[in-house]
Amino acid sequence: MKVGFTQKTIAKNLNRSADAQPDAWEIKVLTRFDQQRAQGADPAKMEYSEVVEHGGQATFRYMKAIAIGEGQPCLHCHGTKLNEDVKQRLGELYPHDKAIGYKVGQVRGAFSFKKHL
Ligand code: HEC
Numbered sequence: 001m002k003v004g005f006t007q008k009t010i011a012k013n014l015n016r017s018a019d020a021q022p023d024a025w026e027i028k029v030l031t032r033f034d035q036q037r038a039q040g041a042d043p044a045k046m047e048y049s050e051v052v053e054h055g056g057q058a059t060f061r062y063m064k065a066i067a068i069g070e071g072q073p074c075l076h077c078h079g080t081k082l083n084e085d086v087k088q089r090l091g092e093l094y095p096h097d098k099a100i101g102y103k104v105g106q107v108r109g110a111f112s113f114k115k116h117l
Pocket of ligand 1: 066078
């Protein structure tokens, strides 16, 4: 079924899933989120939208940052000190895993939404 919009979860460099590869527009917005973060902005409030033209087709695009918050379980699987079982399982499932070594407060990635107008 064709639903007219797509949605995915992405991250810039430190991906786990191969499906999480951002496109050029998404890289631009992720870079913007990283810059805002460096200036002290709260990742939980970061979002960005724009109507872009592609081949004469107007598309609405929206992204919302996914932050690693205090007290959330994210670092059990994306942090620096992983439990041995988790480490082993991730190694089996994602041999090219780069989504580790994150710290609390970082922008882990973003939710990305796209709809042709
Ligand atoms: C139990 C382990 C586990 C926990 C806890 C966890 N993740 Fe993940 N995360 C994964 C796995 C596995 C994937 C790859 C999923 C796939 O194959 O699509 C992933 C993928 C992602 C992605 C997509 C980009 C990429 O690297 O593939 C983001 C963004 C993400 N996680 C953010 C978070 C955040 C934020 C939290 C905490 C709120 C969190 N995760 C908690 C295991 C975990």
